[in-house]
Amino acid sequence: MAPTTPKVIFLMADYGHDPTETAIPYAAFKSAGFQISFATERGTKPACDTKMLTGWTQKLLGANQNTLKAYEKMAASLEFSGPIAWASPEFTLDPYNLVFLPGGHDKGVQQVIDSSIVQSHLADYFPGTERHHGSQKAIAAICHGVLGLSKANDPYGKSVLYGSTTTALPGIMEQGIWWATRAVLGNYYKTYGAGSDSVEAEVKKRLNFPDIQWKSSLSPTPFVVEDTMHNYLSGRYPPDAQLLADKAIALVQKIMTPKDENRPGVIKLAPTYESS
Template identity: 40%
Template sequence: MTRVAICLPDYGFDPTEAAIPFEYLTNKGWDIEIITQDGKEPQCDQRMISGMLSTVMGAKPPAKAAYQLLSSSTSFKNPKAWTTVGFSLLDYDVLILPGGHDKGVKQIIENESLRLHLAEFFPLTKDVPDDLNRKKKVCGAICHGVMVLAWAKDPAGKSLLYDRKTTTLPEHLEKMAYVMTAPVLGDYYRTYPGKYTAGLVQETPEQYVAGPFNLTASYAPECAHVVCDERYISARWPGDAHKWSETIFNEAVKAGLA
């Protein structure tokens, strides 16, 4: 059975970006485990599922239903801890890194112990010529989840994404959300004030694949944008979550992991 790790902060992850792949891959019969820093049951950004903001910019009804499935699961209520002695991401076939805007996501973006695990796992999403015995892994990251990889380093001190094509939350969407909500929510939509996610994940401009410029129609399936670089699959925001989940599944099948 294909084993999947979804790494989450204790609080603040986006419910759509975590729950849609959980639901999709659970329905495929995959074994999914939630991983947090210390094994604490996580909690999504509550603004995305209740209150005024949720009705405009929060999770859509299918995502809320998927989050109910996720949050009631045994793995969610009893997560594993990436700080446990002997824990290894190499025990999993697929790694999923959701994002989120709440500043609680900094726990996972800046976590040194998680970065060590990522430095072992992520290189296996890329083949090496003539190494036929090399393990194959799949990694999916979306929105601020891309920053988790971008800020982690390989043994040479380079970003794990330094030679990989990627997308993430576009600057125009982040700016729009910030401008619309700043009078009420302040810098909520600026996880790192003064900086935009797209600029924080790039080593070179050539790496970044922004995707189509769309606003009002961007939840439509035909507007979804996903970038594959071998077995690394990135996406921008919750509107891409369904296509992103499907692509993660397809890449794992192609790699013989499912």
């Protein structure tokens, strides 16, 4: 039997996502042979944050040349140019092996983070990632994408991440870049405006034991967290995007590999998948 092609979907706002957190994973999934889909609210072609793509903000704070090339290819792709509508009554996440939630701090990302429709879809999908069920479904989220996932509630009103291990954008990083740029960029780096809680604070208050479940690092070394109960991976900010994508690919390939426990004569090797 021919292997099934893994399917991944990016859930996005019309505008504002970070290009590194979107284009770098897209390039990795494309290289790995995944079938890729994008979804926006009404099926409008999305656009990532132009401040990270052009002008002095790009040169000082934004995407590097590798990301710019990856974004150009992604923007010209059929998948990116023809997204499906996550607000459609027919939309479902069920066909996908991986749901990818990119981040971004521009105000436009509130469209997907705060959508009750998206939250409902994520709440329906997340239980299917439980590992003990032999699930072939996974979720990966980075930066503000984790915030969006944390706002999806189970039938008891608790976040789907209530019992999960996770990371997201560290508060000290978010506050630091906001203070460093507010004189020229205003509240650009605060998605919900001055005085709003950081992503870290928002996510932590939805966890059962935040002191235990929240994992983070202030090191520039790429950092990705793998939950032990679900097929769920999380990253902090753009420099983690490549590692997050690589680990997501390895995880999806692992969970979609047929189990051979009942086949005689099969020698099983120890897994080599590594988590941070």
